[in-house]
Amino acid sequence: MDDHLPRPSPTTGLPCRLCSIWHFSDWKLLAKQLKKGFEYGKQRCTAYPRFVVERGLVPHFLEMNLPVLASLKVGHPLVGEKPDAAPPSVDFGPLINSQKVEELHAMMSEAESKGAIPLYKCRLEPDMFLPGQDVSAYMGPCSFLHVPRNCRLYHNEPFGPVDSIVVVDTEEEFVTEMNVSNGALMASIACDEPETARRIASELRAFKVGINAVRSRGDREETFGGIGQSWQGCFVGGTYLVQAVTQGAPGERLFGNFPDYTLLPEKR
Numbered sequence: 029m030d031d032h033l034p035r036p037s038p039t040t041g042l043p044c045r046l047c048s049i050w051h052f053s054d055w056k057l058l059a060k061q062l063k064k065g066f067e068y069g070k071q072r073c074t075a076y077p078r079f080v081v082e083r084g085l086v087p088h089f090l091e092m093n094l095p096v097l098a099s100l101k102v103g104h105p106l107v108g109e110k111p112d113a114a115p116p117s118v119d120f121g122p123l124i125n126s127q128k129v130e131e132l133h134a135m136m137s138e139a140e141s142k143g144a145i146p147l148y149k150c151r152l153e154p155d156m157f158l159p160g161q162d163v164s165a166y167m168g169p170c171s172f173l174h175v176p177r178n179c180r181l182y183h184n185e186p187f188g189p190v191d192s193i194v195v196v197d198t199e200e201e202f203v204t205e206m207n208v209s210n211g212a213l214m215a216s217i218a219c220d221e222p223e224t225a226r227r228i229a230s231e232l233r234a235f236k237v238g239i240n241a242v243r244s245r246g247d248r249e250e251t252f253g254g255i256g257q258s259w260q261g262c263f264v265g266g267t268y269l270v271q272a273v274t275q276g277a278p279g280e281r282l283f284g285n286f287p288d289y290t291l292l293p294e295k296r
Contacts, residue, residue, distance in 0.1 A: 045185065045214050047076035048206050049085055050199070050228065052218040054240070055092040061242050063096050066169060069120040070189045076216060076242075077186050080194045080205045089193075090147070093171070097148045102168045103156025118156065123188055126164035132188045136170060139181040139192075145173040147193070183209070199228070207233045211256015211285075216242055235259070251283075251293055259285050263293065 052058070065075035081089050100119045123129055140146060150168025157163055169189040175182045181192055196202045206215060206228075215234035219225035222239070229237040235254045253263035262272035262284040271282055283291050 045076050046078045046080065046206055046212055046234070047216045047218065048080040048202060048228070049089060049218045050082045050202055051221050051224060052082075052085060053088075053220055054218075055088060057240070058218055059092050059096050062093065063100070063119070065242065066100055066119055066189060069123050069167070071124060071187055076214075077188075077191050078194070079191060080196060080202060082202070083195050083197050086193075086195055094148055097150065097169045097171060100150070100169050101156065102150065102152060102166060104158055104161065107156060107158055120189070122165035123167055124165075128188060129165055129167045132167060132186055132190050135179070135181045135184070135186060136172070136190060139172055139175045139179045142176045142179055144175040144179065144181070144192075147171040147173050150189075203228060203231045207231075209233075209256065211235075211254055211259065213254045213259060214238070216240075253284060255285055255290060255292070260287070261285065268293070 047062075049058075062076075067075075070077060079089070101117060102120060103118045105118050105121050123132075136144075136146075148169065148171040150170065152163055152166055152168055157166075167189060169191070171191040171193065172181065173193045174195070175192045177183075181190070194205050196205055206212075210233060212232070212234035214236050215229075215232055216238040217225045217228055217232075218240055219228070225239045229239060233256050250265050251263050251268055252265040253259050253261075253268075262268065262282050264272055268283055272284070276282070281289070281291055283293050
């Protein structure tokens with residue numbers, strides 16, 4: 029392995045998981061996808077914390093989304109109501125640590141102080157935890173509307189159960205808000221019109237775009253990386269992982285996103 033070869037790098041704090049909703053009507057399908065996204069406390073690339081929604085669809089989106097948030101159960105995964113009772117059904121447990129919870133609360137407080145509208149804030153239920161249990165690493169789902177542009181929650185990916193909703197009127201605004209981070213790892217478009225969805229997808233600065241489906245890292249053979257500011261370094265997955273960590277031919281240009289060039293595989 030060549031010590032001078034670029035190594036795969038983690039993502040930046042910019043938004044790299046986005047979901048957009050335009051000319052859409054299958055709310056039951058989207059509800060299932062959004063609830064599943066809360067697995068592991070939204071600490072995975074299949075979860076979308078930023079939603080860009082067509083203004084006329086906002087009432088329908090909230091009618092679907094708020095009950096999903098209210099249905100989520102957060103707690104200790106092995107606590108039963110009685111000693112011999114079966115464990116409760118929880119949707120997710122603690123976040124990675126208490127510092128992450130503090131960071132998320134700071135981002136939410138800043139957003140609220142600057143005018144963001146809190147649509148939903150989950151309160152932890154005592155009966156979902158052991159008596160006297162330290163719950164500092166636990167946090168329930170939260171959702172905010174109209175987060176100002178000068179807030180960290182607008183530009184930074186929370187990587188936790190905190191959603192933000194951006195409302196747009198035109199397709200141009202729609203694409204602009206989806207590209208606000210100048211690069212996303214994953215994005216998804218919820219749209220009833222295949223041609224419209226494909227046209228919008230072609231304008232997004234996202235490495236992978238799903239249409240009416242959650243897009244994720246994929247399997248081990250699928251390319252994983254990003255463009256813009258969402259990723260710096262070699263693309264990995266399958267043969268690209270081998271290329272990233274082994275000595276190649278002199279002058280070889282690796283597939284990846286680097287400060288001086290970006291080289292994309294033909295199929296991504």
